[in-house]
Amino acid sequence: MPASRDFRRTALAGAAVAAALTASAIVVACGGSGGGSGASAKLSVTDSYIPLPAGASGDDSMAAGYLTVRNTGGAADTLVRVSSPGAGSVSMHQSTDTTMREVDSLPVPADGTLQLSRGGTHLMIMGWQKPPAVGDQLELDLTFAHSGTITVEVPVKPLTYRPGS
């Protein structure tokens, strides 16, 4: 079963990265969140993707979007708005145990990350100008309360894609 072994290795690497990430985030948080007056957020966006919606047809497609916002600065920020020139609306959602609800904003902690991932916090992208296809890129404009707008080109991935797979 070489395929499954490969998969496992990838999964392990992912787990190690996740664990390392969590550990470092905790360490930083323990260091104190004093911030001070000079601190500011330093944001970058990574690991963004849009899984191709299942049974996608026409422009009524609704897709979820996932990404990670890293903040290496000493001050917190807040994601307050997401929009796209290629889609009618982009909203921020949080999946709960039984449903999902729209949220107005999402916090980006100082020296921390805001992670949007499957089964959790996600973007809902509706009103696609052109039906999404694997390999397409969709521009997303992420507006933060303090850091202005960051524009990312988000790739459309296969339906069952998960980062690291």
Added chain:
Amino acid sequence: MKFLSSRRRAAGAATLALTAALALTACGSGTTKSAGPVAVVSQQAQNSPYQGTVLAKHFDKPDLVLTDTSGQPFDLRKQTAGKTTLLYFGYTSCPDVCPTTMGDIGVALQKLPADQQAEINVVFVSTDPQVDTPKVLRTWLDSFNKNFIGLTGDLTTVKAAAQSLGILVEDPIVNKDGTVTSTHGAQVLAFQPSDDKAHVVYLSDTSTATFEHDLPLFAKGVAA
């Protein structure tokens, strides 16, 4: 409800333990066999070969007759008897949790040899039957696996079946923008052919790796 929340906690603990084991294994060395430690941890956590949460209460398979994706009546008990059956309640315009769970199961199932795949039924019951016609269901399910069974029909019947399994299903809500939000428990219940009762549950935060670990066990009829 009490039942549900305690299950959730149990699953959370198992997941934590699993994560720890994976991280440890990964740090140890790239050449060790990875299956060992993971299996050990899950046994410690719940004393079962399965990584899913083993149910203390073995639910009966609901007596449910709905319409399948070919438009024919489908008797869940009769037509899934004698095979492992993974049962999930959801809706096709669900953008996050439903496709993630169906996709993870689909990916895990595809890794099995064909004869083992044939031992496992995956049944998706719609919680939004107005939108989820047999045709809509088929198109949606085909994205994951052409053999997945899709059922739709009277929502009251669906709600009663879900309730008998401790799964919450509410009437769908049409939002201002025309989209539909359905409130539904996102757990996958696994019924085993030994007694056609539910023995293992998977919550919505289940990883693909957990399904990849457990599906071969189901296919071989390993007791939970």
